[in-house]
Amino acid sequence: MKIFKSANKAQTGQIKLLTVVISLLILTLSFSKNAMAQEKIQMVRLAKIKVNPLQLDKYNSALKEQMTTAIRLEPGVLTYYAVADKSDASHITILEIYADTAAYQSHIQTTHFKKYKETVKDMIKSLELVDVNLIAAAKKPDF
Amino acid sequence: MKIFKSANKAQTGQIKLLTVVISLLILTLSFSKNAMAQEKIQMVRLAKIKVNPLQLDKYNSALKEQMTTAIRLEPGVLTYYAVADKSDASHITILEIYADTAAYQSHIQTTHFKKYKETVKDMIKSLELVDVNLIAAAKKPDF
Structure with a gap:
């Protein structure tokens, strides 16, 4: 049961990290898209x-x-x-x-x-x- | 003498008129020259x-x-x-x-x-x- 909990915690940590990484990626893409639009508008x-x-x-x-x-x-x-x-x-x-x-x-x-x-x-x-x-x-x- | 005076007056009148006409001509030419200079400057x-x-x-x-x-x-x-x-x-x-x-x-x-x-x-x-x-x-x- 303890082992299961630890695994669960580790998984939750990984999911949180993944969420942060994906959010940063979306934010970066969104900014560079805006910059391109600004240049080309x-x-x-x-x-x-x-x-x-x-x-x-x-x-x-x-x-x-x-x-x-x-x-x-x-x-x-x-x-x-x-x-x-x-x-x-x-x-x-x-x-x-x-x-x-x-x-x-x-x-x-x-x-x-x-x-x-x-x-x-x-x-x-x-x-x-x-x-x-x-x-x-x-x-x-x-x- | 009277006739001479009249002729003189008439001449003076003509000279005055001529002076006005020439002045206007110079003024007009000067303005149009300025206008051309403005356009071309x-x-x-x-x-x-x-x-x-x-x-x-x-x-x-x-x-x-x-x-x-x-x-x-x-x-x-x-x-x-x-x-x-x-x-x-x-x-x-x-x-x-x-x-x-x-x-x-x-x-x-x-x-x-x-x-x-x-x-x-x-x-x-x-x-x-x-x-x-x-x-x-x-x-x-x-x-």
Whole structure:
């Protein structure tokens, strides 16, 4: 009977140890999963667009309207920078940052985005979308 | 004598009118020149860099250090975004905004920029610098 009790105690000890180990394992996995999610959550993209030079002013107006409206109305649209090559202003690059892919999927369903797409569809000669990861951003306050 | 006086008055009137017109012209030209200078003052650039994939971690560390130091120490260095293609993290694009070309010229003479250049010189496979104009930027506050 005593032997049985000792065995039982030893078993209970082992079970307790095992529970602690498993709990720590789950906690570690959960933390590293969160860390990975944190790193990967934003959706960042470079859009490289060649516009019909004869329609550049109209295109730029439509682009500006789309950008400012999306930033104003959509919580998940975070940042846009649109630049044009000095050597050829019809070669445009847009840096786009969304909170996550869901925010982007929601964005392309909005009235203002659909209006932009419809307005510019015959102005665009080529469009290349490059998915990127943000290595780092550094800015002066208020920039 | 009376006729002469009248002619003189008329001439004086014309000269006054001419002076006003010329002054307005100079003022208008001066304003539009300022407006153009305002638009063109910032220097914006895309740096397209291909890095030796075996040295990518070291390169990214050096790049981050250069970016954060320049933003912290140099009044004329305004914005950096560095992104890496998802399909190939060794293909890097950096959006750089300086207050003006003088700020950029001063930047490339700094100790931290020279240290970065020296550190990465054997890590870089190709470097393309594309001067661009900012069409528009739109951001959430604090982004």
